[in-house]
Amino acid sequence: MEFNPLTGICLSALLVVAVLVIVAFVRGSAGLRTYIITRVLLTIPMVFVLTTIIFFVMRVIPGDPVTSQLGPRGGAEARERMTRELGLDRPIGVQYVDYMTGVLRLDLGNSLIFGNRPVAEELGERLPATLELIVPSLLFATGFGILGGTFAAQRRKTATDYGLRLFSITAYSIPVFWLGLMLQIVFSLRLDLTPVAGRMDAVIGTTLERTTNLYLVDSLITGNFPAFFSALHHLILPVLSLGLILSGVFLRLSRINVIEALTEDYITAGRARGIPERVLTYKHALGNAFIPIIALIGLQFSVLLAGAVLTETTFSWPGMGLYLIERIGQRDYTAVQGVIVVFALSVTLISLITDIIYAYLDPRVQY
Amino acid sequence: MDNDILMRVEDLDVRYKTRIGYVSACDGINLDIYKGEVLGLVGESGSGKSTLGKALMRLHPRSTVQTGHLWFDGDDLMAYSPRQMRRIRGERISMIFQDPMTSLNPIQRIADHITETIKTHRPQTSDEAARARAAELLDVLGITPRRLDEYPHQMSGGMRQRIMISLALSLNADLIIADEATTSLDVIVEAQFMSLLKDLCREFNLTILLITHNIGLVAQLSDRVAVMYGGRLAEVGDVGTLFKDPKHPYTQGLLGSVPSIKLHDKDELYRMEGSPPDLIAPPSGCRFHPRCPHAMQVCVEQQPPLAEVEPGNPAACWLHHPIPEGHSAEPLPDRQEAPA
Ligand SMILES: Nc1ncnc2c1ncn2[C@@H]1O[C@H](COP(=O)(O)OP(=O)(O)O)[C@@H](O)[C@H]1O
Ligand code: SF4
Ligand SMILES: [Mg+2]
Numbered sequence: 001m002e003f004n005p006l007t008g009i010c011l012s013a014l015l016v017v018a019v020l021v022i023v024a025f026v027r028g029s030a031g032l033r034t035y036i037i038t039r040v041l042l043t044i045p046m047v048f049v050l051t052t053i054i055f056f057v058m059r060v061i062p063g064d065p066v067t068s069q070l071g072p073r074g075g076a077e078a079r080e081r082m083t084r085e086l087g088l089d090r091p092i093g094v095q096y097v098d099y100m101t102g103v104l105r106l107d108l109g110n111s112l113i114f115g116n117r118p119v120a121e122e123l124g125e126r127l128p129a130t131l132e133l134i135v136p137s138l139l140f141a142t143g144f145g146i147l148g149g150t151f152a153a154q155r156r157k158t159a160t161d162y163g164l165r166l167f168s169i170t171a172y173s174i175p176v177f178w179l180g181l182m183l184q185i186v187f188s189l190r191l192d193l194t195p196v197a198g199r200m201d202a203v204i205g206t207t208l209e210r211t212t213n214l215y216l217v218d219s220l221i222t223g224n225f226p227a228f229f230s231a232l233h234h235l236i237l238p239v240l241s242l243g244l245i246l247s248g249v250f251l252r253l254s255r256i257n258v259i260e261a262l263t264e265d266y267i268t269a270g271r272a273r274g275i276p277e278r279v280l281t282y283k284h285a286l287g288n289a290f291i292p293i294i295a296l297i298g299l300q301f302s303v304l305l306a307g308a309v310l311t312e313t314t315f316s317w318p319g320m321g322l323y324l325i326e327r328i329g330q331r332d333y334t335a336v337q338g339v340i341v342v343f344a345l346s347v348t349l350i351s352l353i354t355d356i357i358y359a360y361l362d363p364r365v366q367y
Numbered sequence: 368m369d370n371d372i373l374m375r376v377e378d379l380d381v382r383y384k385t386r387i388g389y390v391s392a393c394d395g396i397n398l399d400i401y402k403g404e405v406l407g408l409v410g411e412s413g414s415g416k417s418t419l420g421k422a423l424m425r426l427h428p429r430s431t432v433q434t435g436h437l438w439f440d441g442d443d444l445m446a447y448s449p450r451q452m453r454r455i456r457g458e459r460i461s462m463i464f465q466d467p468m469t470s471l472n473p474i475q476r477i478a479d480h481i482t483e484t485i486k487t488h489r490p491q492t493s494d495e496a497a498r499a500r501a502a503e504l505l506d507v508l509g510i511t512p513r514r515l516d517e518y519p520h521q522m523s524g525g526m527r528q529r530i531m532i533s534l535a536l537s538l539n540a541d542l543i544i545a546d547e548a549t550t551s552l553d554v555i556v557e558a559q560f561m562s563l564l565k566d567l568c569r570e571f572n573l574t575i576l577l578i579t580h581n582i583g584l585v586a587q588l589s590d591r592v593a594v595m596y597g598g599r600l601a602e603v604g605d606v607g608t609l610f611k612d613p614k615h616p617y618t619q620g621l622l623g624s625v626p627s628i629k630l631h632d633k634d635e636l637y638r639m640e641g642s643p644p645d646l647i648a649p650p651s652g653c654r655f656h657p658r659c660p661h662a663m664q665v666c667v668e669q670q671p672p673l674a675e676v677e678p679g680n681p682a683a684c685w686l687h688h689p690i691p692e693g694h695s696a697e698p699l700p701d702r703q704e705a706p707a
């Protein structure tokens with residue numbers, strides 16, 4: 001298998017999992033060990049089932065890759081040839097078995113539209129773009145949400161608290177693309193402060209040497225600072241949209257959990273020992289509230305991916321989400337299946353990681 | 368102020384705000400706590416003991432109304448700022464809570480509980496010194512210092528309660544308030560705990576406000592006892608006098624000196640006829656009058672003063688004080704005569 005960014009990312013993800021699993025094995029209980037093994041093994045049937053579903057759903061919905069490329073007026077002969085070339089003339093069962101054996105060998109097949117590039121290669125360009133969007137968004141959302149929620153909890157029933165709660169409900173209920181559009185209108189069109197779309201200025205982009213396809217990383221390791229700042233500049237609005245939307249739920253949950261933790265006996269006991277309120281809130285109460293919040297990060301990850309799809313569409317961000325939308329439109333079966341495989345793997349991966357962290361943080365957890 | 372008095376509680380009122388009105392959980396409390404004594408505070412559940420204990424450290428939230436004076440070391444703690452109050456807590460006055468299972472932070476190691484407390488009050492203490500002190504405290508309480516790095520959930524209830532004591536002792540506080548410190552322990556552990564507390568009292572000359580249900584514990588440990596009923600003090604006295612010759616009808620009931628009240632175990636102690644007073648709309652006059660076998664007309668109309676019956680033994684009961692002009696000592700129609 002040829003090295004591409006997708007393999008690189010998969011390998012680093014595997015490395016992270018391996019380290020966490022080893023840590024859990026060394027420090028955790030026997031129960032935790034079996035739990036982790038079960039979780040890892042369960043990933044396989046889950047990805048299998050999801051891929052199967054999407055394989056058939058794509059073929060059941062109206063439209064097909066040949067029509068999408070040749071158009072409705074494409075000659076019968078051309079249609080036939082293309083169908084044959086793409087292997088779509090074979091019985092569906094054969095196509096299915098063929099595809100699934102490929103997946104088992106980590107081969108995601110070739111795209112069905114012009115160029116017929118390997119899906120893995122295309123995803124190798126798209127996944128880093130998505131990562132570059134969601135990692136800062138998640139950091140922003142958790143950082144802002146958790147601190148905001150704790151801040152509000154400490155000032156319960158004050159104007160600050162009501163303000164932050166209103167914000168959280170609003171963020172929770174407005175669609176991410178609407179917020180993205182509003183930000184574009186205000187900051188890009190009216191104030192001309194930020195770019196409207198894309199990951200990088202086109203001219204600067206030509207100077208960037210791409211190795212990981214994480215533009216921030218690529219520009220930094222090559223010392224290309226104009227490219228770095230251009231990448232940052234392009235990140236602001238998408239990260240703000242996705243991060244703000246996502247922060248609502250973190251703020252809400254943190255606030256509730258911290259408020260609840262603040263009523264616990266050990267807080268009163270700490271207060272009776274003269275521990276300052278600030279320490280009681282941010283160390284003792286938040287420390288305990290943090291555990292359910294970690295679990296939420298795992299649960300919210302699929303929401304984050306869905307949000308990323310919409311954000312990428314709004315900002316023409318060339319990541320997995322935009323790719324997915326484009327390829328669904330073109331009925332590029334293999335490409336869509338490839339995205340689903342990666343999404344499914346990353347969701348299980350993240351929930352496994354959060355579970356391990358959870359077990360590690362909470363000394364009481366017994367699996 | 369008397370030199371031997373560590374804390375003088377003067378006209379202390381505490382009222383909780385609720386949707387249906389204020390709960391008068393402490394009403395006009397006047398109480399002295401002497402240096403080096405163990406003062407028992409007893410009374411049935413809901414009589415305001417915990418409220419009083421927390422009030423001494425001003426642990427009630429702002430929504431709870433607390434007035435009066437808390438004279439401590441020549442200062443009135445009621446005049447202290449939150450910051451000044453914080454310095455008092457843990458360092459000068461500390462508290463052992465009822466439930467050791469929930470009073471320790473589940474994600475904090477035992478050592479960190481103690482070192483955090485020490486370093487909060489004495490920031491210049493080195494990590495090693497704080498940890499050494501923690502080990503020493505555990506040792507005093509008969510816990511091997513090996514357990515310093517354990518989490519609360521790894522310890523038994525009795526063990527955790529000893530950790531709570533070591534926390535209370537960590538800065539040599541002048542006054543320790545122990546609120547139902549043994550209630551959650553089983554009988555055997557409770558017995559061990561009592562003898563431990565007795566040793567500690569002797570060894571460190573502790574001043575303890577011992578809030579408890581357990582008359583046996585009071586009899587064994589206390590020098591004096593304060594009896595609380597319906598948010599007020601009914602009677603205060605030294606253990607010998609009070610147990611031998613209780614003045615207040617409620618104390619008599621508590622101690623089972625009235626044959627009509629049967630006592631089985633500590634939980635039965637206060638199962639006295641009638642129900643505890645509603646503290647949102649407390650009974651007029653003496654709050655005990657609806658349940659008192661000797662209630663008189665005056666008891667319904669006037670609050671009895673907590674005045675001395677014998678030296679050092681005040682009781683708030685009209686049976687022992689001159690009845691003011693215009694009121695009558697006629698027993699209420701459904702009650703028996705006053706005892707001779
Ligand atoms: N936070 C609170 N809000 C309202 N009422 C309370 C609160 N805490 C205690 N009370 C009431 O105050 C009275 C005294 O309670 P407490 O001091 O806990 O009694 P004790 O410790 O003697 O059992 C009870 O009637 C109780 O219901
Ligand atoms: S004052 Fe009256 S009601 Fe109250 S305890 Fe004494 S006799 Fe009973
Ligand atoms: Mg109580």
